[in-house]
Amino acid sequence: MISAIDYVLDRSSSALLLFAAGAAVGSIVRCRPATRVVLGLAAIAIAAFVPISIRSGFEWMVSAIERPSAPGLLLLIAFAFTAVTGRGFDRSAEYRFGTGALVVAGLILYPGATGILNYDTYALGYSGYLLPLALAALLAYAIYRRYLFIVAALDIGIAGFLLSAGRSLNLWDYVIDPIAWFLAIGAWIAIVILFLFRKATARFSVPA
């Protein structure tokens, strides 16, 4: 039997993704934040009642994506927050750096780990200096720039690994997960599009 903490953690990615999706729909049709929260909760409820195969859509999603890493959880919370408040983080240097680091880490990890490339980068998370030194450098830079959310996410991930608190004994699983990677890629696509849009708007705007 699994513990209550494991049960909740396993469902946190799916719940936050569904919530953010529901709230985002509310922001598209310009609902108030309170209505967006209701829409986010409704999205979870609908997924819980719509069956896929022998289980509910929510349980199917949980089985597919299960729990996030510490940075992944932080990013999901940021997305849910954005969906509810409409406040974007694309102008935040910390957000850009954090999502950028996730994109790069995923590019290093996933093609090698899945056998698309010959070198298995996932094995670096079991032992050796390379990955911990890279994380230490990332942590040092985040402290230097006072990126406190990134520092907190990395510290929680590293502490979880040191305490063997998760199910995996691989360091990678505490600092990145595929959902976080995809969200970070999406975030960077949005950052680039917004940057280009603002640049184009500034160029064609007529001074009063």
Added chain:
Amino acid sequence: MIRYATNTFATWAILCVSSVLAVLLIYRMADRVAPWTFVVDVPQAPVRGDLKLQREVITPANEPDFVHGASLIETPAGLLAFWYRAVYEGANNAELISSRFDGQHWSPTTVVTNSKTVARDVGLTVKSLANPVPFRRSPNEIWLFFAASRLSGWATCEIMMMRSLDNGQTWGPAQRLYMSPVLNMSHLTKAMPIRLSGDRIALPAYHEMITKFPVMFILDKGGRIIDRLRMGDGGKVGLQPSIIPTGPKTAIAFVRRLKHVSTHRILISHTSDAGRTWTAPKPTSFPNPGGPISAIRYDDTRILFAFNDDPDEERNIKLAFSNLDGTNLRRIGTIAQMNSADPDDAVAYPFLLESEAGQFDVVFSRPRKVIDHVRISSAWLEHNSEMSAAQK
């Protein structure tokens, strides 16, 4: 003033906590996985037993469901066989089944676990189960590894494990093995694990989603994955490695070919550093229709393996000897043949075990309602080996 002091204190606190964590992390990761060597069991194979093969059907005569992926382990109460059963391959609500052999008869089947029980054990819904592989951990303890698909298709499988502390009478809850950063998919088992020094074990497995390649996982004494070693390159290589240690640092692995490749032959990979690195699997002279090879150490100089001796179909199951580096393969004889009158028949997925000194057992499936068992003596092996050599 107070705000400045608070900010300074918070900054120093963050710096201290992060520094301590970083130092502990580097210290912990340095040589975290101590080197290992293979535990080499060289069995004594006295020439004994009958020159006749002993055959039984394990599954009930009226078995309505799909059964496949059989395996074996020896227990004090007799041979114990496992396989999986479902309405069709990969169907919902699959079951892991066992049956015990008293030397003459197979017992009625027992359900070890099923998808619903596994889902309750791990807290995630599980669709189907497959390929149970037992491992003797201690005189009374058996670990049963198996593949569990969380969504649909074998590519969404992960490997799980159950423990029995009473030689397979009762089983503990299933637990997940964490072995992949991609949602813990997509690895499966097929061949028997092997012992390593330091009370660790090596679990042969393979990756299935998009790329297909053999992998060796290192488990600590608690059954958690502590290292992962790819056997050769990534990409589309082969499946279902069967690893045989030939020395403390050397081993050979027989690898099933992929269906779509042009080389319809058994592949072999080698290691000379206790599995840290493996050579790219290379084709041998023996055919392979895309079925698993089950290999065990036979004696000082030979490996015994069961395989389908056909490049295209699982028409038969034969036994063969290999020398320890896989350069000299020699057929011994046929132990199972498909029914030539039935075009849908096949003899698939052999699993070979030396259950006693000089006594060997093979289980396999026929599509796909039957699990068969054949008992072979070392006398039969030696006799047929001599006949085969003489014919050559």
